[in-house]
Each structure stands twice: as structure tokens, then as C-alpha cells.
Amino acid sequence: MRKSNIFALGVLAVSAMAGMTSCNDDWTEEQYAHYISFKAPLDTDGNSVGVTTLYVPYTRYDENKNPRYGEEGLSSYQLPVIVSGSTNNDKNLTVHVAPSDTLPILNVERFSTREELWYKDMTSYANYPETLDIPSGKDIALLDIRFDFRNLDLSDRYVLPITVVDNNGAYGYLRNPRKNYATAMLRVLPYTTYSxxxxxxxxxxxxxxxxxxxxxxxxxxxxxxxxxxxxxxxxxxxxxxxxxxxxxxxxxxxxxxxxxxxxxxxxxxxxxxxxxxxxxxxxxxxxxxxxxxxxxxxxxxxxxxxxxxxxxxxxxxxxxxxxxxxxxxxxxxxxxxxxxxxxxxxxxxxx
Incomplete structure (x- = not known):
């Protein structure tokens, strides 16, 4: 009886060690799918619930305090694009981005028929590349967005909608299945010393x-x-x-x-x-x-x-x-x- 107990305890100990080893091995492999997302958390209070408010200088200046892009009213913002997952990105990725068509849906859901409060599409005041390279070993890259704030009337509420395009995986990656992760709704507010x-x-x-x-x-x-x-x-x-x-x-x-x-x-x-x-x-x-x-x-x-x-x-x-x-x-x-x-x-x- 005593020998059988000792044998049983030995079997349990070996099993536990094997389980621990397998758990440790799990962490060397991917636990979650690599998805492409924007770092653009949505506002949860105030007047901008459902969009991401960004404060961007009305003019970008260089180190000599001259307008970086030649004139006042021209500026930029670098939007982080992230590869999610429990391990580092091991591929050279070319991420495709494009304007999103979800703004009309957001307006109706938020404001119903109160069109005076609807957000307007800011795409005509912004410019950004259609693709962004994320090299192997890197999990974050920055999408350079240029803005032309001249003649922008902020009594209208503007939002820049951008989405990740994966072409059903044909581009070698998948967009995050959470819609508010793979689509950025950027409410951009230019600021100055006085605003x-x-x-x-x-x-x-x-x-x-x-x-x-x-x-x-x-x-x-x-x-x-x-x-x-x-x-x-x-x-x-x-x-x-x-x-x-x-x-x-x-x-x-x-x-x-x-x-x-x-x-x-x-x-x-x-x-x-x-x-x-x-x-x-x-x-x-x-x-x-x-x-x-x-x-x-x-x-x-x-x-x-x-x-x-x-x-x-x-x-x-x-x-x-x-x-x-x-x-x-x-x-x-x-x-x-x-x-x-x-x-x-x-x-x-x-x-």
C-alpha cells in the first residue's frame, strides 16, 4: 500500500513538471493573432463621445521658428499604427489605409436628424500616404498625416475617418476585428497660443x-x-x-x-x-x-x-x-x- 502511494506521488510529480514545461513553451509561440490597429482611443465623455479628439498645432514650425511646410496653417500629426499580439512582429508588412465610409453611420447614431450637429468629413483638408511599411521586429509605425487648416471653419465639426484595408488577408495581414480599433475617427482641433x-x-x-x-x-x-x-x-x-x-x-x-x-x-x-x-x-x-x-x-x-x-x-x-x-x-x-x-x-x- 505504501509503495503504491509513493509510485502515485511520483507519477503526479512528473506530470506536473511536464505541464509546467509545456506552459513555458507556450509563451515562445503566438498566443493571439497579429492584427493591425490604430492607436486612437475614443473619447468617453464631453461633446466628442465616439470620436478621438486630437489637438494639433495650427502651424508646424522648425527649430528656427519658421513654418516647416512653407506657410502658416500647414501642420501634421503622426498616427501610431500597431501590430497586436503576444509576440513581436516577425514579418515585413506594408499596411494599406484609406478613407472610411462610416461617418454617416456615426452621425445618425449619435445625433439622429439634428444635422446641425453632424460631423463633416475632413478628408479634403488632409493628406496621407496610402501605404505604410512596418519592418520585421517592429510593432509600431507612424502614419504621417498632413493638414491644411487654412479656410477651415470650425463652427462645423470636422472628423477625419481613416481605416485599415486588408483585402481579406491578401496583403499579408488582417485588420483588427474590432471596428473602433481598425478605424480611426479623428476629430482634429488646430490650436494656437490664444485658442x-x-x-x-x-x-x-x-x-x-x-x-x-x-x-x-x-x-x-x-x-x-x-x-x-x-x-x-x-x-x-x-x-x-x-x-x-x-x-x-x-x-x-x-x-x-x-x-x-x-x-x-x-x-x-x-x-x-x-x-x-x-x-x-x-x-x-x-x-x-x-x-x-x-x-x-x-x-x-x-x-x-x-x-x-x-x-x-x-x-x-x-x-x-x-x-x-x-x-x-x-x-x-x-x-x-x-x-x-x-x-x-x-x-x-x-x-
């Missing part, structure tokens, strides 16, 4: 009746500004914002004019191209840019853009049919960016 989200709790709006300004103001929360060119942004008057179906009728432009070239102080000229708004800037606003190193984290630089003396009036002639309400908007607002000087700035820009 972004300003804290505007010190900006008040008043109803004007018979030329008399009401004594009980309403408070603003934030003001989002969007790039027009290197020194000009636009925002929506009063409390209108990106989610408003009427937003295009209430665009206000703001041009930042430094007192001297490259200066950090100057004036802000505002105007509107919709005569029905009866927009009036009562006096020039001023701006100041402050840059200061963080006292504790010395690699962090705080850049603050302050706009003082905001004072304009406009008519809201659309919110209440048949009625026009005049508003006076006054106050100061500021935007702070905490920039890590050890990493690219566009990876840190959040509106």
Missing part, C-alpha cells in the same frame, strides 16, 4: 432694454475659442456654445494684436460678420501672456492668457421667435495651460 477654453466666471451678461442695462447680470462659466489663424480666434456670443443649433449665427471673431512683434501684451479687436446681430465692441479689450515655472515641479511651465476689459453688445434675434433681446457682455477671462517641458505640447492641450 482653447477660458475660465469666464468674471464675465457677466446683462439684458439691455430701452438703452438701459439691467442691474442683475447672468454669470458665464467658460468660453471656448476656436482657431481662425495664428492670431485670430472665434467664439460664440453670450451663452451660445458648440451644442447650440443656432451657433453659426452668433460667431464673434477676436484678433490678438501684440504691441510689438512676438510680444506678450496687446489689444484684442472683436467683430462679427452677421449684420443681424448688431454687434458692437464698446472698447478694445487687452491681453497679457504670463509664463512662470512651477515652484515645486520645475519642469512644468504655467502659461496664462488673460483677456481684460471685454465689453460688447449683441442682439439675440433667434432664440425667441419674433423677439430680439439685446445683451451687454462685460468682464475678464483667463486660460491657463500647465505644460510639461519634457514632452510635446500637443499631447497636453485639452479644451
Amino acid at each position: 482653447g477654453q477660458y475660465q469666464a466666471t468674471n464675465v457677466k451678461f446683462y439684458i439691455v432694454s430701452g438703452g438701459v442695462v439691467d442691474n442683475e447680470p447672468g454669470a458665464m462659466g467658460t468660453v471656448d475659442t476656436y482657431t481662425v489663424d495664428e492670431n485670430t480666434v472665434f467664439f460664440y456670443a453670450g451663452t451660445f456654445d458648440e451644442q447650440s443649433l443656432l451657433r453659426k449665427n452668433f460667431k464673434v471673431y477676436a484678433q490678438f494684436i501684440p504691441y510689438e512683434e512676438g510680444g506678450t501684451r496687446g489689444t484684442v479687436k472683436m467683430w462679427c460678420d452677421n449684420p443681424e446681430m448688431n454687434f458692437v465692441q464698446n472698447k478694445l479689450a487687452t491681453f497679457t501672456i504670463l509664463e512662470q515655472d512651477d515652484e515645486v515641479q520645475t519642469y512644468i511651465m504655467r502659461r496664462t492668457v488673460i483677456v481684460n476689459d471685454i465689453d460688447y453688445m449683441f442682439d439675440d434675434y433667434m432664440s425667441a421667435p419674433g423677439t430680439s433681446i439685446t445683451y451687454s457682455v462685460q468682464g475678464n477671462m483667463a486660460m491657463e495651460r500647465k505644460l510639461n517641458t519634457q514632452m510635446p505640447e500637443e499631447d497636453q492641450i485639452i479644451f
Whole structure:
């Protein structure tokens, strides 16, 4: 009896060792299929759920601060393309990419018939190669996307849809079966020093009746500004914002004019191209840019853009049919960016 127990224990020990050896051998072989994907995680909150928001400089500059591609408004972004799997890629791959046709589906699923909120296709403002080489031993390559932001009206919400094409495996690879991995829906927002989200709790709006300004103001929360060119942004008057179906009728432009070239102080000229708004800037606003190193984290630089003396009036002639309400908007607002000087700035820009 005792000998049989010893024999049984020996058999179990040998079996366990064999099992451990086979487990270790498994890790030398591929556990998951090699699929081609984009690194473009979808936004999960805010106004851009279902797309990937990217902040790209309005102009790419070289080390001498000259426009890299010859003119202002020309920029680029490098989109990571990934070979997934539990082992390294062991093939020379030529990945094919093309515009995706899924944007109309996304618009209907997100916004139904509210066409004023639909995303527009940005393909005509972008350019990228049709193929990308990923050499053996490499799992990531970068797709160079060039942008022409000139004449891009950001009151329309643009998305660049790109997809991986595998031709049913004929190209020597397979696209990731998860649709949001093999297709990138890039909501590209060009930015400058002056564009972004300003804290505007010190900006008040008043109803004007018979030329008399009401004594009980309403408070603003934030003001989002969007790039027009290197020194000009636009925002929506009063409390209108990106989610408003009427937003295009209430665009206000703001041009930042430094007192001297490259200066950090100057004036802000505002105007509107919709005569029905009866927009009036009562006096020039001023701006100041402050840059200061963080006292504790010395690699962090705080850049603050302050706009003082905001004072304009406009008519809201659309919110209440048949009625026009005049508003006076006054106050100061500021935007702070905490920039890590050890990493690219566009990876840190959040509106």
C-alpha cells in the first residue's frame, strides 16, 4: 500500500513538471493573432463621445521658428499604427489605409436628424500616404498625416475617418476585428497660443432694454475659442456654445494684436460678420501672456492668457421667435495651460 502511494506521488510529480514545461513553451509561440490597429482611443465623455479628439498645432514650425511646410496653417500629426499580439512582429508588412465610409453611420447614431450637429468629413483638408511599411521586429509605425487648416471653419465639426484595408488577408495581414480599433475617427482641433477654453466666471451678461442695462447680470462659466489663424480666434456670443443649433449665427471673431512683434501684451479687436446681430465692441479689450515655472515641479511651465476689459453688445434675434433681446457682455477671462517641458505640447492641450 505504501509503495503504491509513493509510485502515485511520483507519477503526479512528473506530470506536473511536464505541464509546467509545456506552459513555458507556450509563451515562445503566438498566443493571439497579429492584427493591425490604430492607436486612437475614443473619447468617453464631453461633446466628442465616439470620436478621438486630437489637438494639433495650427502651424508646424522648425527649430528656427519658421513654418516647416512653407506657410502658416500647414501642420501634421503622426498616427501610431500597431501590430497586436503576444509576440513581436516577425514579418515585413506594408499596411494599406484609406478613407472610411462610416461617418454617416456615426452621425445618425449619435445625433439622429439634428444635422446641425453632424460631423463633416475632413478628408479634403488632409493628406496621407496610402501605404505604410512596418519592418520585421517592429510593432509600431507612424502614419504621417498632413493638414491644411487654412479656410477651415470650425463652427462645423470636422472628423477625419481613416481605416485599415486588408483585402481579406491578401496583403499579408488582417485588420483588427474590432471596428473602433481598425478605424480611426479623428476629430482634429488646430490650436494656437490664444485658442482653447477660458475660465469666464468674471464675465457677466446683462439684458439691455430701452438703452438701459439691467442691474442683475447672468454669470458665464467658460468660453471656448476656436482657431481662425495664428492670431485670430472665434467664439460664440453670450451663452451660445458648440451644442447650440443656432451657433453659426452668433460667431464673434477676436484678433490678438501684440504691441510689438512676438510680444506678450496687446489689444484684442472683436467683430462679427452677421449684420443681424448688431454687434458692437464698446472698447478694445487687452491681453497679457504670463509664463512662470512651477515652484515645486520645475519642469512644468504655467502659461496664462488673460483677456481684460471685454465689453460688447449683441442682439439675440433667434432664440425667441419674433423677439430680439439685446445683451451687454462685460468682464475678464483667463486660460491657463500647465505644460510639461519634457514632452510635446500637443499631447497636453485639452479644451
